[in-house]
Amino acid sequence: MRRRRSLWLILPLAAVLVFAVLLSFSLVRMFAVQNAMRVDAEKNMLWVFHQSDVAALRLTKTVALVELGEAAQDDLALWFDILSGRISLLNDGPQRRFVEKIGFGDDLDRLTDALVTIAPMIDGFTPEDGPRLRSALAPFTAVLGRAANASMIAEWDEFGGRLEVYRKQLHQNILSLIGIMVAGGILTVTLVLALRQSRVRNHMLRRERDFSGLLISSSGEGILAVDRAARCSLWNDAMAGMVGKTAEQVEGRRLSDVAGFFDIPPVRDGMAGALAGESSRLTLQPLFSGGRGTPLHVDLRFFPMRNDGVILGAILFMHDASDRHAAQQKDAEDRDRLEELVSERTRDLDSALRRERSAADLYHDFAAMVSHQFRTPLAVADSALQRLIRRGPRADAREMAERAGRARTAIAGLTRLVDSTLDAARLDAGQIGAHREECDLNEIMQIACKHQRDAAPDRRIETRQAPPGQATVFCDPALAEQILENLLSNADKYAVPETTLFVTLHGDGESLFCDVHNTANPIPSKDRARLFERNHRGSNSVGVAGTGIGLFMARTLARMQDGDVILLSDDDGVTFRMTLPRGREPQT
Amino acid sequence: MRSHAHAAVCGLIVMSGAAMADQDDVILEVTGKIADGPATLDRAALQTLPSVTINTSTVVTDGVHAFSGVLMRDLLDSLNAQGDQVMAIALNEYAVGIPMSDFYDYDVIVASTMDGKALTRDGKGPLWIVYPRDDHEALQDIRYDYRWVWQLCRLDVR
Structure with a gap:
């Protein structure tokens, strides 16, 4: 295949070369023939000698006529001048050279000299001079006759030789022309084949182009192409639909002027990359266009357009991936x-x-x-x-x-x-x-204290009640009693022996406070934080019966009723305070 | 050789016994279709027409020569010639027909001097029809070369 292709290239080139060489050769030959024809066709020496011979004969004849008294002296002078003109002509450059060539130079000189001796006889002609003058003229006709003969032979030889040269040159020209015709034929055949091939290729190319055009225009994907200056050169219908601009509006314009979308950094970088030869893709880029509230989400693919390694521009495929998005x-x-x-x-x-x-x-x-x-x-x-x-x-x-x-x-x-x-x-x-209800905390406190006294008769408990009518709280009485009993039992356990427990009930506008105080060493600060944790036992609880659940239970039950149990800061002992709300609404 | 020819001419003039014979001698006779023909012209008659000089080579001489004389068309116009062809006849009765158009297409002259010297009868004189051969390639042709009639003595307009 490659050999065939190279043959297709070499054959016409060789034909052109042969064509040119043969044509040049023929032209040179033709010019030579033309020049030879022009120069050589001007000579006609046979005629010159003949005319000269005629002049000599006429002069001789005139001499005889004058002798007979039938011609005048002027006729003699006329024919002598005519003969002199002829000899003069033969002595002129071109004619003289020819005369010498055919070997009559000396003869011509003799005739020229003879004219000098004849001239006085013409001027002063008397009939007695007749025979002498005729014998003096005799060599003219003899020499000129032989010269004409030699001239004829020389001219015919030259003419024959020239014809032979022409024939050779024409023969070469004919061969050249045949060569030119062959080369021309090869060129013509090559040209016809090339034309046919070119037409077939053009046809195929056109079909492919039409097909590509059809593909591009009917593609569901948006397709656009830009030239090296990033000016739009192609913009299909799908692209027009997505961006909202027609091909007429965008072709020839810079992409950044067409829509803001093409000026956002990733798209701009993708396009610049494609123009620099890098393919790239972007996925699910939001595309806002005029008249649409919600953006399309498009996938973008950037490719460089190359021809023979040179980047001509870039092409961008835009696929509407809104559904996927x-x-x-x-x-x-x-x-x-x-x-x-x-x-x-x-x-x-x-x-x-x-x-x-x-x-x-x-x-x-x-x-x-x-x-x-x-x-x-x-x-x-x-x-x-x-x-x-x-x-x-x-x-x-x-x-x-x-x-x-x-x-x-x-x-x-x-x-x-x-x-x-x-x-x-x-x-x-x-x-x-909790089963919460309005109840008198004074009563609950008395019950708890009584139980505590019953359980530990040796411990003195001093109570201070709230003013009558001021001790109503909203709580579960059983739970409140249990809280107080826990606090009292706790106080009893940790109080210094023989000291008195103090239970004081007081309140403010929203809550009632029940402080349970016992005399004891202050609780170490490291225990305070964990005092209310379940199953925690303080460092001072060694040797004291307990599970570490009392304070946890007390606080849990109090909080369940929107109240609380806290440890107050105290210098001379330990005071726990139970807080319970007066009304139904929780404290804020 | 040329000096001999001059000597011969001078001898002829002396012999005829007329001092101004060369000016008064008829050197050209024009016959045929002209106004008051036939006409006879001497050198003086020819000199009344404008003189023209042509520099050209010839087929019978070497080099370029300056020929002076009168334009053939001026001469024929002055005689009110009406023909299509002019028969040029030399002293030795050489005759050639020249189409009238030659004289209007080219500046053809009837030369009486070559390189400033008068043409004589024992040379190409007294008159020589000269074509401007070097100025026109078409004139460098054997078919024009035979129209260069020297020793011209008569023109017959037909």
């Missing part, structure tokens, strides 16, 4: 919603787990609570019943009633405590709330 958005939303759902479920599960754990903890604490809180009323009841047994018959009805009543009161408190604890556990597990 919408699908991605929806996926993301779905994922978010799913994550939210999962986290919500996780929260629910965590909360359930926490409730389960706290329920388990409470059940676990419940045992501790039993051992810690329930022992006191049991001890009271047990002690009352033991005394009664010990007194036996000695006990009178009043004493029996009093001791049995004390036991029953303790058991009733225990029952309340059990109920409340169960309620608290259920509450802690998120199952129930």
